[in-house]
Structures are given as C-alpha cells and as structure tokens.
Amino acid sequence: xxxxxxxxxxxxxxxxDQLNRxxxxxxxxxxxxxxxxxxxxxxxxxxxxxISKEGFGFLVGEFNFKEFFFSPNWRPTSESNQTFGIxxxxxxxxxxxxxAMLIAIPFxxxxxxxxxxxxxxxxxxxxxxxxxxxxxxxxxVWGFIGLAIMNPIIIETFNVPVGLNVLNAGVILGLMxxxxxxxxxxxxxxxxxxxxxxxxxxxxxxxxxVIYKVVLPAAKNGLLGAxxxxxxxGFGETMAVLxxxxxxxxxxxxxxxxVRALTATIAAELGETAAGSPHYQALFTIGIFLFVITxxxxxxxxxxxxxxxxx
Amino acid sequence: xxxxxxxxxxxxxxxxxFRAGLGTMTGILILPVVLILSTLIYKGAPVxxxxxxxxxxxxxxxxxxxxxxxxxxxxxxxxxxxxxVPLGVAAAIYLSEYAPDNWTTRAINLAIINLxxxxxxxxxxxxxxxFVIFFKFGTSILAASLTLAIMTLPVVIVATRESLQAVPMAxxxxxxxxxxxxxxTIRRVVLPNAITGILTGVILEVSRTAGETAPIMFTxxxxxxxxxxxxxxxxxxxxxxxxxxxxxxxxGMPEQLPFGVALVLISMVLLMNSLxxxxxxxxRGKKKW
Amino acid sequence: xxxxGVRDLAIRYGTETAxxxxxxxxxxxxxxxxxxxxxxxxxxxxxxxNRMDVFNPEMKVEGDxxxxxxNVRNVRNVYGLRRRIGVVFPLPVGxxxxxxxxxxxxxxxxxxxxxxxxxxxxxxxxxxxxLWDEVKDRLSSLxxxxxxxxxxxxxxxxxxxxxxxxxxxxxFSIAVDPVTTMRIEDVLKELRQExxxxxxxxxxxxxxxxxxRTAFFLDGGCVEVGVTEDLFTGEVKDQRTRDxxxxxxx
Numbered sequence: 042x043x044x045x046x047x048x049x050x051x052x053x054x055x056x057x058d059q060l061n062r063x064x065x066x067x068x069x070x071x072x073x074x075x076x077x078x079x080x081x082x083x084x085x086x087x088x089x090x091x092i093s094k095e096g097f098g099f100l101v102g103e104f105n106f107k108e109f110f111f112s113p114n115w116r117p118t119s120e121s122n123q124t125f126g127i128x129x130x131x132x133x134x135x136x137x138x139x140x141a142m143l144i145a146i147p148f149x150x151x152x153x154x155x156x157x158x159x160x161x162x163x164x165x166x167x168x169x170x171x172x173x174x175x176x177x178x179x180x181x182v183w184g185f186i187g188l189a190i191m192n193p194i195i196i197e198t199f200n201v202p203v204g205l206n207v208l209n210a211g212v213i214l215g216l217m218x219x220x221x222x223x224x225x226x227x228x229x230x231x232x233x234x235x236x237x238x239x240x241x242x243x244x245x246x247x248x249x250x251v252i253y254k255v256v257l258p259a260a261k262n263g264l265l266g267a268x269x270x271x272x273x274x275g276f277g278e279t280m281a282v283l284x285x286x287x288x289x290x291x292x293x294x295x296x297x298x299x300v301r302a303l304t305a306t307i308a309a310e311l312g313e314t315a316a317g318s319p320h321y322q323a324l325f326t327i328g329i330f331l332f333v334i335t336x337x338x339x340x341x342x343x344x345x346x347x348x349x350x351x352x
Numbered sequence: 353x354x355x356x357x358x359x360x361x362x363x364x365x366x367x368x369x370f371r372a373g374l375g376t377m378t379g380i381l382i383l384p385v386v387l388i389l390s391t392l393i394y395k396g397a398p399v400x401x402x403x404x405x406x407x408x409x410x411x412x413x414x415x416x417x418x419x420x421x422x423x424x425x426x427x428x429x430x431x432x433x434x435x436x437v438p439l440g441v442a443a444a445i446y447l448s449e450y451a452p453d454n455w456t457t458r459a460i461n462l463a464i465i466n467l468x469x470x471x472x473x474x475x476x477x478x479x480x481x482x483f484v485i486f487f488k489f490g491t492s493i494l495a496a497s498l499t500l501a502i503m504t505l506p507v508v509i510v511a512t513r514e515s516l517q518a519v520p521m522a523x524x525x526x527x528x529x530x531x532x533x534x535x536x537t538i539r540r541v542v543l544p545n546a547i548t549g550i551l552t553g554v555i556l557e558v559s560r561t562a563g564e565t566a567p568i569m570f571t572x573x574x575x576x577x578x579x580x581x582x583x584x585x586x587x588x589x590x591x592x593x594x595x596x597x598x599x600x601x602x603x604g605m606p607e608q609l610p611f612g613v614a615l616v617l618i619s620m621v622l623l624m625n626s627l628x629x630x631x632x633x634x635x636r637g638k639k640k641w
Numbered sequence: 642x643x644x645x646g647v648r649d650l651a652i653r654y655g656t657e658t659a660x661x662x663x664x665x666x667x668x669x670x671x672x673x674x675x676x677x678x679x680x681x682x683x684x685x686x687x688x689x690x691n692r693m694d695v696f697n698p699e700m701k702v703e704g705d706x707x708x709x710x711x712n713v714r715n716v717r718n719v720y721g722l723r724r725r726i727g728v729v730f731p732l733p734v735g736x737x738x739x740x741x742x743x744x745x746x747x748x749x750x751x752x753x754x755x756x757x758x759x760x761x762x763x764x765x766x767x768x769x770x771x772l773w774d775e776v777k778d779r780l781s782s783l784x785x786x787x788x789x790x791x792x793x794x795x796x797x798x799x800x801x802x803x804x805x806x807x808x809x810x811x812x813f814s815i816a817v818d819p820v821t822t823m824r825i826e827d828v829l830k831e832l833r834q835e836x837x838x839x840x841x842x843x844x845x846x847x848x849x850x851x852x853x854r855t856a857f858f859l860d861g862g863c864v865e866v867g868v869t870e871d872l873f874t875g876e877v878k879d880q881r882t883r884d885x886x887x888x889x890x891x
Contacts, residue, residue, distance in 0.1 A: 054709035057721035063750075064718050067533035074450060077442025081463040081509070084502050088470060091481035151377030159371050168378065170629055175385055177625040178618060179563025180472070181592045185599050185614045186388050219381055247363050249370045270469075277471030279566045284600060304473045304566075311477075311570055316485070328477040332470060339469040343462065452698075526734040526796070529693065530747050530803055531724030540746065545737055640737045641785035 089332060096325030099125075103319050104326065115290050115306070117320040125323045127330070132292040133207075133300035137282060138275035140211025140296065145219040145271055150264070152219075153226035158252055169227075176220035180280040187213045187285030201297050205287035208296040213285050214275050222271040229263020229346075230256060266346035273338040277331065279304040303327055392615050399612030413576065413598060414605050418613060420580055424493075424588035425620075428568065429561045431497035431584060432504065437554060439501075440508030447509070448516035449524075449538055468506035472566040475503045479571040494584040496572030503567055504557045511553020515546035520641065548635050552628045559624035563617065565592040575601075591617045642669045643710070644807060644837040645690065650704035652685045652694075659685045663704075663863040665856055672829065672838040674852030674869060676845055678890070681858040683841045684730075687809050690839075691726045692719045708807070724751065727800030728809040733792035733816045735784035736799075740767075740776050743784040743795055747803040762802055769832070770798035771824040790817050797825065801832075808832065809839040814847065826851055845886055849873050857882045 103125065112126025156168050191213060192204035199208075233256050241251045257264070287299025288309075301309075307324045314321040403417055410416035443460075451457040479499030489495040519542050527537040573590040575597045581588040595617055599610040645667040652659040660682035667673045675683050685700070692713060694700045706713045708722065716722050724747070736743050744763045753759060763780070767773040772794040776787075784795050793816040800808060810829075814822040829838060829851060842848050848855050849869055856866040857879075865878045877883045884890060 053711060055711045057709075057725045058711060058716045058718050059721060060718055061721070063533050063536065063720060067535045067720075070535040070538075071450060074442045074446035077439050077444075078446035078451065078460050079456070080439055080443060081460050081467060081505070084505070085463040085466050085470075087482065088474065088478040088502075091486065092474065092477045095477070095481045095485075148377050148381045151374050152381050155371075155374035155378045159374060171382055173629060174622055174625055175382070177559055177563075177621055178385075179565075179592060179621055181563065181565040181596050182614055182618050182621075185595055185610060186392075188599055189610065189614075190388060190391055216381075216385060223381070248367055273469055277469070277474070279471060279473040280596065284596070304471055307473045307477065308566055308569065311480075325477055325481070328474050332474050335469050335471060335474075336466055339466050340462070343465055522732065522734050523736055525693075525696075526736060526799070527746075528696070529691065529723060529728050529730075530750070530799060531720045531722070532746075532750055533720050536750060541736055541738070640783060641735075 089329075092325050092328045092332060096322050096329050098317070099319055099322030099326045103323070109326075113290075113292055115301075117310070117314075117323060123319070125319075127303065127327060129290050129292050130301055130303045130306050130327070133286065133290075134276060134282075134302040134304070136207050136293050136296075136300060137210045137214055137286060137302060138272060140207060141214035141218055141275050142268070142272060144212060144215035145222055146268060148215075149219045149222035149226055149267070149271070152223045153230055153267075154252060156223070157227045157230035158248070158256070169224075172220045172223050176224065178217070180217070180278060181284075183213050183217050183281040184284030187281060191285065195297075199297065203287060203297075203299060205285055206297050206299045207286070207293050210282050210285040210300075210302075211296065213281050214278060217278065217281060218271040218274050221274065222267045225267035225270060226260075226264050229260040229267065232263060233259040262345050266342045269338055269342035269345065273335050273342065276338065277304065277335050278302075279308055283308050303331055389618070392611060392618065395608055396611035396613075396615030399608050400615065404612060405616070412604075413602050414609065418591070418594060418616065420577065421589040421591045421594040421613075422616075423580065424573065424590040425562050425592070427493055427581065427588060428497050428500060428573075428590060429558055431493060432500040432561050433554065433557065435498055435501035436505045436508055436557065440505050440553075441512050441550060443505075444509045444512035444516060445538060445543075448513050449534060449542070464506045464509055467502065470503075472503065472564060475499055475567045476570050478502075479567055484571055489585065491570070491574070491587055492572045492585045493581060493588050494572070496568040496588075496590075497584075499567045499571050500561050500564060503564065504560050507557045507560055508550075508553050511556065512546065512550045515549020515553075516542060518549065519545050523641075545640065548631060552631045552635070555624055555628040555631065559621045559628070562624070563592055563621050565590075565596055569593060569596075591620070643667070644669045644708070645839075646705070646707040646710070648705040648707075650686070650689065650702070650706060652682060652689055653701045653703075654699050658861055660858065660861050660863070663858075665863065665866045667837060667839065669837050670833055670835075671853040672833055672840055672851050674848035674855035675839065675841045675858060676843070676848050676855055676885070677858035678885070679843070682861060683858050684811055686858075687728060687811055687839070687841065690809065691723050691728055692716070693723075695719070724803055725806045726809060727803045727805035727807070729793075729797050729800050729811065729813045731812040731815045733789050733796055735787050735792035735795050737783060737785040739781045740784045740787075740795065741780040744798050744802045747799060751803075766798040766801040769801055769828050770794045771821055771828070772798060790821060793817050794821065794825075805836060807837045807839065809841070811841045812843055814842070814844065822847075845873075845888075857885060859885070 108124060108126050111128055112124055113129040114124040114126045115130060116122060116124050156165060160168055187209050188205070191209045195201065195204035195209055237255050237259055238251050241255045246254070282302045283305035286302060286305060288301060289299040290301045291298065293300050307327055310320070311324050314324065405417060405422065406419050407417035408419055447457070447460065476499065479495055483489050483495035483498050484491055523541050524537050527541055568590055572587055573593045574587045575589065575593060577587060577589055591613070595610065595613045598605055598613055643666045648664050650663040651661040677683055688694050689702045690706055690713065694702055702714065713722055736746070738746070741763055744766050745759045748759055748762050764773060767776065772791060775791065784792070787795060793813065797813065813825070817825070826847070832838065840848065840852055852869045854866060855869045855872055857864045857872070859881060865882055867878065872882055873886055875883055
C-alpha cells in the first residue's frame with residue numbers, strides 16, 4: 042500500500058469488500074444463463090450426432106457413393122434388387138423447389154418493393170400484418186390445400202388424370218415461401234438509408250429509377266439472403282410436399298409428373314421400417330444429407346445478410 | 353414554367369403503371385390465399401359444432417368429433433413451453449446482457465439460426481434417435497414435446513432478446529453505478545420492461561408448435577388411440593397429425609370432415625398469431641420512457 | 642484522514658492516453674473540486690474510481706486508487722464498493738419505476754424492507770435533492786417520464802439514498818436550472834459533514850463557491866492541486882492554472 046501524501050493517520054476500512062449473498066447469486070445466475078446460451082450449440086451438435094448415429098450403419102455398410110447420389114432407383118423394399126439411389130428424390134425436391142422459387146421470387150420482390158416504397162400508413166400496416174399471418178399457416182394445412190383444392194383445379198383446368206404433381210406442390214410451396222421472403226426482402230429494402238433515396242431524387246430521378254438504380258443494388262445482400270432463405274425453406278419443407286406431390290419416384294419430365302421429395306420420403310417410409318434395418322438407416326442418411334445442405338444454405342444466407350450490416 | 357412537359361407526363365404515366373404493377377403483384381400474392389381460406393370456411397364451417405369440438409371420433413374416424421386431438425395438441429404445447437421458455441429466456445438474457453463479442457457468441461447465434469432452419473423431418477429423426485431411443489422415453493408426449501421444444505426454441509430466444517435489447521443502456525448503467533449486481537439490475541429494471549415482448553414470443557411459439565406435424569409423427573403422436581393419455585409417457589392424438597391422416601389415409605371419409613379439421617387448426621393458429629401481433633401493437637403505444 | 646488516494650494513475654483507451662501520472666489525496670469530509678476543459682480525463686477518472694471501467698473493454702487503468710486505504714483496482718466485491726460511492730453523471734436518468742421505487746431501490750438492495758423506514762429515506766433524499774415538493778403527491782408516477790431537470794434531481798436523490806461515504810458529481814448542473822443549482826449547492830455544503838464530495842465541474846465559479854481544494858486537469862495530466870481560494874487569487878504553482886481560471890482558454 043502506497044504511503045499517503047499527507048501525514049494524517051489513516052486506517053483501513055475494508056468493510057465494503059465482503060463476498061455477500063448478492064455476489065454469489067449474481068455469479069450463479071451468470072453461470073445459469075451461460076448454460077442457456079450454449080444450449081443452442083449443444084442442440085445443433087446433438088441433432089447431427091443423433092441422426093448420424095442412427096444412419097451410421099448404412100454409411101459403413103451398404104452405402105455406395107455412386108449409387109446413392111447418382112442412381113434414380115430408390116427401391117429399399119425390393120427383395121431381389123435393393124437399391125438406395127436418391128437421384129430421383131433429389132430431382133423431386135429440386136423440381137418442386139425450383140418451380141416454387143420461379144413463382145415466389147418475382148412476386149415477393151414485387152410485393153416487398155410495393156410495401157417498402159409505395160405503401161404508407163394504414164395500407165402498409167395492413168399489408169405487413171397480412172403477410173405475417175400468411176407466413177403462419179402450418180405446413181400440413183398447405184398440404185391439405187394442395188390435396189383438396191389445388192388437385193381438382195389442376196385436373197379440371199389442364200385435363201390431366203392426376204393433380205398431385207410438381208405443379209401442385211410447386212405452387213403451394215411458392216405460396217408458402219413467399220410471405221417469409223417478402224418480409225425479409227422488405228426489411229432489406231427498408232434498411233437502405235433514406236438519404237440514398239433523397240440524393241437520387243434531388244438529381245431528378247423518378248421513383249422507379251431511384252428504386253431500380255439505387256435502392257435495389259444497395260439492398261442486394263439482404264435480397265439475396267431472402268432468396269436463400271426461401272430456397273432453404275423449400276428444400277426442408279416436409280408435410281406440404283408429402284401431400285401434394287403424389288407418390289411416384291421418378292425424375293420428372295413435365296410439371297404434371299408426380300414426384301417424391303427427399304423430406305417426403307423419410308416421412309412416408311420411416312414408420313414402415315424396422316429400427317436398425319438398412320432401410321431405416323438409409324432414411325437417416327438422407328436426413329444427414331438434408332441437414333448438411335440446409336446448414337450450408339443457412340450459413341451462406343447469414344454471412345451474406347451480415348455483409349450488409351458491415352457495409 | 354412548371355407545367356408538366358411531355359417528358360414529364362410520360363414519366364408520370366410510367367410511374368403510375370409501375371406502382372399499379374407492383375400493387376397487382378402484391379394482390380396476386382394475397383388473393384389466392386384469401387380465396388383458399390374462403391373455401392376452407394365455406395366447406396368446413398358446416399362441420400363445426402360444439403359436439404365436433406368436444407366429443408371423440410366415431411365410426412373409424414369418419415364421424416364424430418376431434419376432442420382427443422385438440423386435447424393432445426394442448427398437452428403437447430404446454431409441455432413444450434415448460435421445456436423451452438425457461439431455457440429460451442435464459443439464453444436470451446445471456447445474449448443480451450452478458451455475451452461478449454467473441455467466437456462463442458457468434459457460434460451461438462449461428463446455432464440458433466440453424467435450429468430454426470433445420471427441416472422439420474430432420475427434427476423428427478433427431479427426436480426418434482435421442483428421446484425415443486437413446487433416452488428411452490419411447491413414443492410419448494414427452495419425446496414429442498421435447499422435440500417440438502428444441503425446434504421452436506429460436507422463436508422464444510429471438511423475441512426475448514429483442515425485447516431485452518430495447519431497454520436503453522442508460523437504465524442499466526444507472527443501476528450499476530448504485531452498486532446493483534447484473535442480476536439485480538436485470539430482475540428489477542430490465543426484465544419487467546421486457547415481459548410483454550417475451551409474451552409475444554411465447555404466443556408465437558404456441559402457434560408454431562400447434563401446427564407442426566413431422567416432429568410429432570414418429571415421436572409420440574398417433575392417429576387412432578382409444579383412450580385419452582394418462583401421463584407424459586403415453587402417446588396422444590394431435591390436430592396436425594389428425595388433419596394429415598383424415599385427408600390422406602382413411603377410406604370412406606366424407607368430404608367435409610377434413611375441411612372442418614383444417615378450419616379448426618388454421619383458426620387456432622391464426623388466432624394465436626393475431627393475439628401476438630395485437631400485443632405488439634399495444635406495446636408500441638404504451639411508452640414508459 | 643485520506644478518503645481517496647490516487648497514485649500514478651494512467652487511463653488509456655486503446656492507443657490513446659486520456660490521463661497519465663496523476664497523484665493526489667482527497668481528505669474525508671472535504672469538497673474536492675476537479676476543473677479543466679472538456680476531454681481532459683475528468684469523467685474517466687470518476688469511472689476508474691467506482692470501477693465502471695470494467696464495462697468498457699477498451700479502457701485500461703494503471704496505477705493505484707485507494708478508498709479507505711483499500712486498493713479499489715483489485716477488490717473482490719465491486720458492488721460493495723459502488724454502494725459506498727454515489728455518482729451523478731450529466732445525463733439525467735429516471736428509471737422506469739415509480740419515483741418512490743427509484744429512491745427506494747438502493748436501500749432495498751441493501752436489505753431494508755421496513756416500509757416506514759423506506760418512507761423516511763425517500764422523503765429525506767427527495768427533499769435534499771430539492772425535488773420533494775414537486776413530486777410528493779405523485780410518488781407512484783413513473784420516474785422516467787419526469788422532465789429533464791426533475792430526472793437529474795431524481796438521480797441525485799438516488800445517489801443520496803445509497804447513504805454513501807463518498808459522492809461524486811460530474812457536471813451535475815448542466816441539466817438543471819440555475820435556481821435549483823443553487824439549492825443543490827446549499828445541500829452539498831451541508832452534506833460535507835457526513836460525506837466526502839468530489840465535484841467535477843466546468844463552471845469554475847461553482848468550484849470556487851463549493852470546493853475546499855481543487856485539482857486542475859489539462860492535456861492528459863493533473864497540472865496542480867491546491868486550496869481553491871489560492872488558485873483563484875493567483876497563488877498558483879503553474880501559470881496555465883491561472884490562465885484557465887481567469888477564462889483565457891476553456
């Protein structure tokens with residue numbers, strides 16, 4: 042302890058420096074909330090660990106890389122020629138997601154621009170609330186809509202025998218993904234500072250020019266993020282796709298073909314398998330594949346979207 | 353001097369066209385859904401009655417009511433909330449009040465985004481592998497609810513974190529300067545002002561949980577159960593699964609019944625969501641600083 | 642008796658140095674003024690004293706600060722330290738609790754539960770902060786919705802409610818009107834008998850009115866410390882002190 046500059050006698054009074062109940066409670070709470078925080082990491086790792094554990098047998102046993110990824114023959118129940126090729130399933134997922142994005146992207150973008158740039162006050166509130174409610178409709182309800190409403194419409198309008206196909210699921214998935222994409226895109230557009238718009242308008246640009254040449258490029262990271270999120274959603278969607286795509290496992294050649302998606306395959310077949318059988322394990326392996334793909338998509342979306350906050 | 357020039361008029365016309373075009377696109381996005389919902393109401397409403405909601409199914413599920421499924425959904429939601437809300441609020445408190453800007457925090461945020469983005473069927477697979485098999489809960493309400501809890505955890509975390517972060521830093525600093533510990537500050541000043549926000553997140557979670565099908569299909573929900581569940585280790589029926597099965601797998605199903613089920617389910621979900629939105633708007637009007 | 646001892650104190654933010662080589666003692670029951678132009682490190686000094694620097698990872702403190710002869714830089718219970726030191730910053734903050742709860746917060750944290758006792762404390766602190774008359778009929782209304790000047794007085798009341806050994810005021814009169822400033826200055830003069838006071842101020846006349854001794858901070862260092870009246874009558878050790886006090890720069 043350094044000596045005081047003045048000569049006065051001083052005493053040490055450290056009565057305030059006691060470790061009391063409040064101090065201990067604070068430390069305990071700190072530990073508890075930290076556990077809460079890392080629980081997210083624990084769970085995501087846990088998901089990967091447990092699905093890998095159940096699929097592991099297939100990976101070290103029957104799994105044949107070339108067959109799994111490149112054969113369109115998914116015949117797990119065949120006794121004579123059991124094959125585990127997911128190409129047709131991937132094609133099913135890709136075709137449905139592709140069609141959905143084809144529909145959703147332009148309309149979400151249009152709606153997002155309308156809500157962010159043109160609507161105001163009550164109209165804007167109303168639209169935002171509507172979009173939020175649309176995004177809340179459960180997947181199984183969408184699947185039901187595909188079955189009970191879209192199905193007859195497609196059969197009638199296009200004169201085809203079966204209405205459960207790529208078109209049905211694609212439209213449904215598009216309608217499902219659009220509200221979420223609209224929300225995120227609208228956030229991205231709103232994040233562009235007003236001074237960009239004001240500067241452009243001061244130079245005489247019309248509303249449309251301001252949007253096309255200034256706002257859209259400035260928001261492109263967020264918009265890209267919205268698209269990626271939509272694709273991720275499409276890839277991972279289960280019930281709606283299960284109910285609306287029909288049940289043929291083949292690579293589609295037209296939108297009127299029935300297909301089967303990866304997610305739907307798991308949902309449709311898991312109940313029929315014996316735990317631990319190669320079929321069971323193969324389904325888990327599809328799960329691993331889905332996990333990895335959506336992980337990459339989410340990671341990419343997050344990095345891109347965070348790019349806008351840095352820039 | 354300020355008359356509209358010809359170029360100006362052309363531009364204004366293009367403007368109006370552009371605006372109308374975008375408005376139409378927005379309408380196209382919303383209109384089909386409105387039509388679909390109307391069809392649901394039109395075909396499903398006749399089925400709805402007091403009996404429908406509060407009695408059990410009869411005649412091989414092709415007639416009668418949906419009470420066990422409603423009850424099942426309520427049970428699943430309650431257990432899932434019990435598991436996820438405390439954990440989610442704790443995680444959000446950590447992220448908002450304690451977490452330093454380091455790799456662990458970034459990893460936590462990434463994990464939350466991924467938890468929300470993992471396909472629901474993969475959550476189901478996890479539920480089977482972890483809760484049904486490894487922890488030996490078997491197919492049960494417990495396994496299904498825990499699977500749902502992990503799936504909807506991000507909803508609670510994000511809503512709670514946002515409402516905590518909305519409390520200005522100055523309040524915390526004033527408390528710290530007085531010698532209050534972090535927890536005392538959170539308990540007395542921060543958390544009470546974030547409660548309504550947390551509630552909106554919880555209501556949102558309820559609506560998500562009630563609508564999910566895949567995660568409960570193999571972990572605890574079943575279609576045809578003669579008895580109501582007696583405990584958390586029993587299986588249960590659930591609205592979402594009920595809709596799936598009555599619309600795909602029951603022969604001889606009268607056309608209107610599935611519409612009724614769908615209508616009840618979607619009404620529950622939309623009601624919860626509207627409640628959450630209304631609460632948010634109420635919050636915005638009630639300023640405390 | 643030395644209440645606060647400062648030895649070779651240096652505060653840095655990253656590569657920038659806010660203050661360096663500062664040493665002085667503050668005696669019990671004195672009003673110690675700190676004057677100097679903006680950004681001279683006065684506020685950083687206060688933050689180092691009550692350990693609020695831990696919340697800023699950029700801020701690095703070197704040297705010793707002793708409170709009651711205990712080194713504050715390595716106490717175990719920081720909260721205990723902060724409870725003994727009340728601080729008022731220039732920005733008024735009314736907590737989003739009732740006015741009553743604002744002032745009762747510190748006593749409650751210290752364990753006081755008796756309603757009658759709390760009533761007494763609340764009235765006493767609000768009176769000393771020159772706020773009681775204006776709010777005595779609405780103690781249950783929100784402290785965060787008061788006017789700026791009222792919130793500043795509420796902040797002072799909260800600091801007083803800690804029953805502190807030392808009170809640090811950082812330019813408290815910025816948010817307060819001149820009449821109220823006078824009333825609070827009178828209170829500070831009385832409080833000196835119970836409490837040691839550090840008064841950071843940019844109003845040199847306020848230092849002259851209140852402070853027994855004053856330190857002059859300039860350009861990252863403490864130029865000198867002396868009896869206040871001496872500094873104002875020209876008996877300075879450093880010419881710059883006289884220049885500042887006479888208003889030649891600010």
